[in-house]
Amino acid sequence: KIEREWWRTATVYQIYPKSFCDSGSKGTGDLKGIISKLDYLKTLGIDAIWLTPIYASPMIDNGYDISDYYTINPDFGCMEDFEQLLDSAHQKGIRIILDIVVNHTSTEHQWFQSALGNKDSEYRDYYIWKDPVNGQAPNNWVSKFGGNAWQLDEKTQQYYLHLFAPEQADLNWENPKVRDQVKNIIEFWAEKGVDGFRLDVINLISKQQDYANDYQGDGRRFYTDGPRVHQYLRELSDAVFNQYGAVTVGEMSSTSLDECQQYSALDGKELSMVFNFHHLKVDYINGEKWTQAPFDFIELKTIFNHWQQGMFGKGWSALFWCNHDQPRIVSRLGNDQEYRVESAKMLATSLHMMQGTPYIYQGEEIAMTNPGYTSIEQYRDLESLNMYDIMLNHQGKSEQQVLAILAQKSRDNSRTPIQWNSDQNAGFTKGVPWLDVAKNYKQINVERALKDQNSVFYYYQHLIALRKEVEVITTGDYTDLAAEHAQLFCYQRRSDKQTLICINNYYGKPLEYELPAHLELHNGQYIIGNYPELLTLQPTRTVKLKPYESRVLLIN
Numbered sequence: 037k038i039e040r041e042w043w044r045t046a047t048v049y050q051i052y053p054k055s056f057c058d059s060g061s062k063g064t065g066d067l068k069g070i071i072s073k074l075d076y077l078k079t080l081g082i083d084a085i086w087l088t089p090i091y092a093s094p095m096i097d098n099g100y101d102i103s104d105y106y107t108i109n110p111d112f113g114c115m116e117d118f119e120q121l122l123d124s125a126h127q128k129g130i131r132i133i134l135d136i137v138v139n140h141t142s143t144e145h146q147w148f149q150s151a152l153g154n155k156d157s158e159y160r161d162y163y164i165w166k167d168p169v170n171g172q173a174p175n176n177w178v179s180k181f182g183g184n185a186w187q188l189d190e191k192t193q194q195y196y197l198h199l200f201a202p203e204q205a206d207l208n209w210e211n212p213k214v215r216d217q218v219k220n221i222i223e224f225w226a227e228k229g230v231d232g233f234r235l236d237v238i239n240l241i242s243k244q245q246d247y248a249n250d251y252q253g254d255g256r257r258f259y260t261d262g263p264r265v266h267q268y269l270r271e272l273s274d275a276v277f278n279q280y281g282a283v284t285v286g287e288m289s290s291t292s293l294d295e296c297q298q299y300s301a302l303d304g305k306e307l308s309m310v311f312n313f314h315h316l317k318v319d320y321i322n323g324e325k326w327t328q329a330p331f332d333f334i335e336l337k338t339i340f341n342h343w344q345q346g347m348f349g350k351g352w353s354a355l356f357w358c359n360h361d362q363p364r365i366v367s368r369l370g371n372d373q374e375y376r377v378e379s380a381k382m383l384a385t386s387l388h389m390m391q392g393t394p395y396i397y398q399g400e401e402i403a404m405t406n407p408g409y410t411s412i413e414q415y416r417d418l419e420s421l422n423m424y425d426i427m428l429n430h431q432g433k434s435e436q437q438v439l440a441i442l443a444q445k446s447r448d449n450s451r452t453p454i455q456w457n458s459d460q461n462a463g464f465t466k467g468v469p470w471l472d473v474a475k476n477y478k479q480i481n482v483e484r485a486l487k488d489q490n491s492v493f494y495y496y497q498h499l500i501a502l503r504k505e506v507e508v509i510t511t512g513d514y515t516d517l518a519a520e521h522a523q524l525f526c527y528q529r530r531s532d533k534q535t536l537i538c539i540n541n542y543y544g545k546p547l548e549y550e551l552p553a554h555l556e557l558h559n560g561q562y563i564i565g566n567y568p569e570l571l572t573l574q575p576t577r578t579v580k581l582k583p584y585e586s587r588v589l590l591i592n
């Protein structure tokens with residue numbers, strides 16, 4: 037039986053502070069900027085905000101390289117600003133979830149600075165050091181950002197592991213002192229009144245201790261969902277998360293259903309819920325991100341089916357289309373031109389009627405698009421810049437091909453400044469924005485969305501409200517009614533009392549579909565849809581869907 041914790045009917049809003057709102061003219065967003073937009077978020081109706089890292093950091097990876105877990109990055113403000121944000125949010129009934137990055141620290145963290153070049157440092161064993169093998173890196177593991185995952189410390193002639201950038205050194209979780217430090221960090225923020233934590237790549241913290249070469253891959257199978265990860269998470273939950281009643285969401289890289297059932301088991305011994313990314317790999321070729329292909333629609337439905345059915349009664353999913361690492365969904369699976377509004381609403385509906393806790397990434401609620409950058413000078417993301425070099429200089433792709441791939445796949449696609457209005461720089465900053473604003477900001481911005489009753493914004497507002505009103509969205513089971521259909525995504529959610537049918541046309545061509553005979557349509561009504569004039573119709577067995585149409589039928 038599912039316990040009705042607040043987050044099971046909640047919707048979370050993700051803020052990437054650097055791109056959200058600049059209260060001044062620095063060109064980068066800050067905490068004061070966020071405070072000034074809390075009323076906007078209240079209007080949207082979200083329950084909680086997840087802030088990506090706001091701690092001291094050299095910003096090699098925009099804060100995912102933390103140099104001090106106990107201070108606020110001066111670019112974003114100071115501790116008082118943070119306390120004010122927490123306070124104002126709480127007054128408005130909005131909870132705050134912080135991002136905790138403890139698979140690795142910045143190499144500028146004092147622990148690493150002490151460990152570097154000094155085998156006797158008390159912090160040496162906070163990181164993972166290995167001797168060279170045949171004068172080379174200890175094994176062939178590959179960094180997630182490209183290249184080998186080991187970096188040589190010249191002075192001690194040992195390598196340290198970095199699964200991400202060389203400036204992000206992996207912590208050694210085998211060391212109990214590291215685990216104690218992590219507890220202290222979380223306790224510090226929980227004591228301040230923070231309501232929850234998003235745990236960055238938390239399923240990578242436990243590495244297989246033989247650090248063997250991976251002759252079949254890039255090494256990930258030796259550290260993904262590693263040998264002691266469940267033990268570590270149980271320790272943390274016991275010691276801190278559950279003591280404070282904090283909600284937790286784990287970001288799970290390349291994970292499996294089995295593992296996620298355990299991570300988010302309903303007994304609450306590990307985490308509240310988990311993100312996984314399988315549904316966002318349907319436009320990869322052979323698992324490779326830096327490729328261009330139309331998305332595999334059947335595969336997308338198969339993946340949702342696998343996870344929705346597999347997590348039912350066992351665990352809890354964080355539902356999402358967008359975050360700061362993913363291109364904009366309307367540009368990716370929808371149509372960001374003629375049917376931008378329709379397809380954005382359709383995509384939102386097809387996700388928000390599933391079981392789990394939906395996350396909305398800043399700008400998604402107004403259907404912001406990929407910016408369509410045309411020059412490498414416009415990119416800032418270290419992964420994109422690395423891959424530019426690799427694709428151009430080591431894979432023999434042309435500049436034009438590489439730019440086309442980046443324009444679709446780069447993480448900067450979602451990091452462009454939020455388009456608040458049609459003023460200069462879209463109202464994001466009075467200075468020069470750190471990353472170019474998308475050119476379409478005069479058409480697509482918050483001010484316009486708020487004035488238009490049919491905007492994507494109000495549609496999201498409605499979806500958020502429905503999750504609280506309609507019980508089956510939270511509790512119902514999941515059946516795909518048209519798994520083989522080339523254009524239609526139609527699934528059923530069913531509880532003791534209610535049946536909900538979520539009907540979505542994923543393409544720009546109209547379609548006609550017969551609902552299954554078992555549905556008792558005379559008790560049914562449409563509760564939301566993106567062609568509102570059709571919603572007052574009495575539901576019929578035959579459904580005619582317009583381009584990118586979405587309709588939700590509730591049968592009581």
Ligand code: TEU
Binds near residue numbers: 100101180
């Ligand atoms: O991301 C983890 C992760 O594995 C990816 O989403 C990764 O960024 C992507 O696959 C690259 O193609 C988390 C953060 O969300 C990301 O911003 C950080 O860069 C990363 O961890 C390292 O902390």
